[in-house]
Amino acid sequence: MSTAKALAEAGHNVTVVSMMKPKVMHKDIHLIVIPVTEEQQRSIEEQMAIMAGRKNSVLDTMSRFLNSLDVMIDSQADVLTDPRFLRIYETKFDLMILGYFLNDFQLAVAAKLKVPVILDGLMPPNFITDAFAGNPSELSYVPHMATIATQPMGFLKRTENLALHLFSKYMSTILESKLNHNYEKIYGGDKNLPSLKELRKNITLVFTGSHLISEGPIRPLVPAIIETGGIQVKDKPDPLPEDIGQFLNKSTQGAVFLSLGSNIKSSTVKPEIVQIIFKVLSGLKENVIWKWEDLDNTPGNVTNILYKTWLPQDDILAHPNTKLFITHAGKGGITESQYHGVPMVALPVFADQPGNAAQMERSGFGLALDLLTITEDSFRQALKEVLENDKYSETARKFSTLYRDRPLTAKQTVVYWTEYVLRHRGAPHLQSPAVHMSFIELNNLDVYTVIASIVISFLLLARLVGKFLWSKLFAKANTSAAKKNQ
Incomplete structure (x- = not known):
């Protein structure tokens, strides 16, 4: 939505299709909201509650998305046949920007509209976007997103x-089967559409939520990968809602901001863990803003804690009295906190969050704890260390300076490259040749096979010649010895 807003502010006619009412908007954006069904929403919330109560690696999460959480994939397929969505084919478009979340089958929309595609995601470059853009993975020195x-x-x-x-x-091969199933279910009867594999070759650019110069890891990026890390951070914070603004302004001893993101509701965290967090936070001299969805059933009422169902995260982090961010370590939240120079205590839950938290801690921006095993003592000590030790805030401030130092802001980058694609009619020249090569060609397996065949043939021929010469020499030697004995 920050990408859409930047383009609308630049004067472009933007239509957005979303499955939820977005928090970021612009008066000139034409919005079409197609929400999930109540049953789908209930299923998603149940699975998220389960994930909040267990440890979840990136690979565990990926497996869950293909099984019990596949409703998050299927619901995106359902959008494509909704009458509210089908009306977009009555309008002429020049470009499609696809917010990516395991929804490759939606690339068919661009094919039907006959427009190029830019993929937009919050994640840094990874094995999925590498495949889309033909970017080298470089396994020997580029860490996988699931490792630190x-x-x-x-x-x-x-x-x-x-x-x-x-x-x-x-x-990915299992995911491919799932994506192809949805694609065939919706578009299998349309003979004018190519295969899903061919549709991916229509992706011109990939916007990634990264700034590798400051964040790392250092790695190669082909021209088709454009870094837009920090796109959601406002150039100037919006005015805060009156109650939040007053609460922060009177927080003369500092304020702590707690949010576990939009996917995990605080109320789904185990009650005993919630009470640990509450006891520690209620004992702080700092004020606390806590994202809590059920205001009728809060962990407890104390004067230093303000509960809100939704919070303008970027604007709160930008406030000078915000001294600490307690986060689930989502990529967006960490980026905003780093941008504003606010140190963190991370309580990761699933997906890329444990890796983000570990990277954040290793870089010196704060501390990471295991949400499922925290105690009052460990949580209190972590908060005390980050709040009172200036090294964390100083590291965050230094990073903020480095993160902002770029030739174009993230918003300017989005506008420039989007208009570049429009100016050059899809800009296919930006694509890596790797996108259009088979696995065999890309890895030179055919060349290596020919070379190996030549070498093996030469060795076999040399062996045969050697055996032939040896037999001739041996026979000659035997003949000479026989004549000598006579």
Whole structure:
């Protein structure tokens, strides 16, 4: 939505199709909301509650998306046949920007509209976007998103990296089957559409939520990958709602901001963990703003805690009295906190969050704890350390300076490259040749096969010649010896 808003502010005619009412909007955006059904919403919330009560690696989460959470994929397919969506085919468009979340089948929309595609995602470059853009993975020194490693990686980390990459590829084949099933279900009867594999070759650019110069890891990026990390951060904070603004303004000893994101509701966290968090926060001298969805059933009422169902995260982090962010370690939240120079205590839940938290801690921006095993003492000590030790806030401030130092802001980058694609009618020249090569061609397997065949043929021929010459020499030697004995 921040991408859409930046384009609308630049004067473009933008239509947005969303499955929820967005928090970021612009008066000139034409919005079409097609929400999930009540049954789908209930299923998603149940699965999110389960994930909040257990440890979840990136690979666990990926597996869950293909099984019990596949409703998040199927619901995106349902959008494509909704009458509210089908009306878009009555309008002429020049470009489609696809917010990516395991929804490759939606690329068919661009094919039907006959427009190029820009993929837009919050994640940094990963094995999925690498495949879309033909970007080299470089397994020997680029850590997989499911691992934490310093560069250069040692033998064990490189081995782990390879294993994770191969497992991800295996999971991708299962995902491919799921995506193709949805694609065939919706568009199988349309003979004018190519295969899903061919549709992916229509992706011109991939916007990724990263700024590798400051965040790392250092890695190659083809021209088709454009970094837009921080796109959601406002150039100037919006005025805060009156109650939040007053609460922060009177927080003369500082304020702590707690949010576990939009997917995990605080009320789904185990009650005993919620009480641990409440007891510690209620004992702080700082005021606390806590994102809590059920205001009729809060953990407890104290004067230093303000509960709100929704919070303008970026604007709160920009307030000078905000001294600490307690976060689930989603990529967006960490980016905003780093941008505003606010140190963190991370309580990751699933997907990329544990990796983000570990990377954040290693970089010196704060501390990470296991949400499921925190105690009053460990949580209190973590807050005390980050709030009172200036090294965390100083590291965050230094990073903020580095993160902002770029030739174009994230919004300017989005507008420039979007208009570049429009000016050059899809700009296919930006694509890596790797996008249009088969696995065999891309990895030179045919060349290696020919070279190996030539070498093996030469060795076999040399062996045959050697045997032939040896037999002739041996026979000659035997003949000479026989004549000598006579």
